[in-house]
C-alpha cells in the first residue's frame with residue numbers, strides 16, 4: 001500500500017473524545033519504549049508525525065493520525081513503565097481499557113513486543129485480556145536491527161511458543177525495525193488486506 005498522505009488529527013484521553021468513527025482504525029499498543037511511535041513514523045515515511053523520545057512514557061494520550069484521507073493509525077500510551085507512580089499507571093490503564101472496550105471502529109490491533117526480551121508478564125496479561133474480550137490482534141516484534149543473526153532467527157519462534165504455552169494463542173506476527181524499515185511493506189500490506197476483507 002502506498003502512503004500518499006498522513007496527518008495528526010487529535011490527542012484524546014477518553015474514547016468518547018476520539019475522532020468521529022467513520023473510518024477504520026489500526027491500533028498500536030505495547031510497553032512503554034517498545035517503539036510504537038517510531039514504527040508509526042516508519043510506516044508513514046515521516047520523521048516526526050508521532051513524538052519519539054529516549055525517555056519512556058512519552059505518549060500519554062490516544063493519538064489519531066489520518067492516513068490517505070481514509071483510515072486512522074492510532075498511537076496509544078505505553079503500559080508498564082516502572083518509573084511511573086501507581087496513580088499514573090492506573091490512569092494509563094484506564095485510558096487503554098476505555099479505548100479498547102468502547103471504540104467500535106478498531107479494525108485490528110497490533111501488539112508491539114521488543115524482540116530482544118524474554119516474554120514479559122505484563123505483555124502476556126495484556127494479550128490474554130484482548131483475547132478474553134474478543135479483540136483481534138497481531139504481534140509486531142520491534143527493534144530487529146539490535147539482534148544478532150541467531151537471535152533474529154530464534155527469538156520470534158521462542159516467543160510464540162511461550163505465548164502459546166502460557167495463554168494458548170498463536171497470533172500472526174511480523175518482525176520489524178523502524179531503523180532499517182524491515183517489515184514496513186508487509187505490515188502496510190496486511191492493513192490493506194484487513195481493510196478490504198472487512199469491507200466485503
Ligand code: GTP
Nearest residue numbers: 032033034035036037038053057058059078177178
Ligand atoms: P512510549 O511513547 O514511551 O510508550 O514509547 P514508544 O513505544 O512510542 O517508543 P518510541 O517510538 O518513542 O521509541 C523508544 C526508543 O526506542 C527511542 O529511543 C527510539 O529511537 C528507539 N527505537 C524505536 N524503534 C527502534 C528500532 O526499530 N530500532 C532501534 N535501534 N531503536 C528503536
Ligand code: MG
Nearest residue numbers: 036037058059
Ligand atoms: Mg510513543
